Amino acid sequence: xxxxSAHLSRKRPADNFxxxxxxxxxxxxxxxxxxxxxxxxxxxxxxxxxxxxxxxMKRDSTLANILDPDYQMKQFSVAAEDILQNYLEPKTCExxxxxxxxxxx
Numbered sequence: 073x074x075x076x077s078a079h080l081s082r083k084r085p086a087d088n089f090x091x092x093x094x095x096x097x098x099x100x101x102x103x104x105x106x107x108x109x110x111x112x113x114x115x116x117x118x119x120x121x122x123x124x125x126x127x128x129m130k131r132d133s134t135l136a137n138i139l140d141p142d143y144q145m146k147q148f149s150v151a152a153e154d155i156l157q158n159y160l161e162p163k164t165c166e167x168x169x170x171x172x173x174x175x176x177x
Contacts, residue, residue: 106135 110126111119127136137143 102134103138106133106138109133110135 107119107123110123113129114122114125117125123135126133127139130136
């Protein structure tokens with residue numbers, strides 16, 4: 073905890089906010105593009121039905137991945153690893169690497 077706190081205190085608050093806004097914006101742009109593609113694929117249907125049809129037709133689409141709980145867990149694990157590697161000192165990171173209760177799986 074102290075290592076994370078020390079690292080964050082060295083960063084400007086604007087840096088953390090900018091990282092958050094950039095990642096969130098990218099996610100929402102991709103999400104809206106996928107929803108638009110789903111609606112365009114079934115122009116005569118109600119949007120919710122169009123999305124359902126799209127998900128059934130394209131099970132490997134980005135929208136299907138975003139809505140898949142297993143995919144979300146993988147993404148959270150990647151984000152957790154990123155946080156551990158970027159915000160902890162290398163010695164602390166090695167300790168946490170082997171401490172199973174601290175890791176997401």
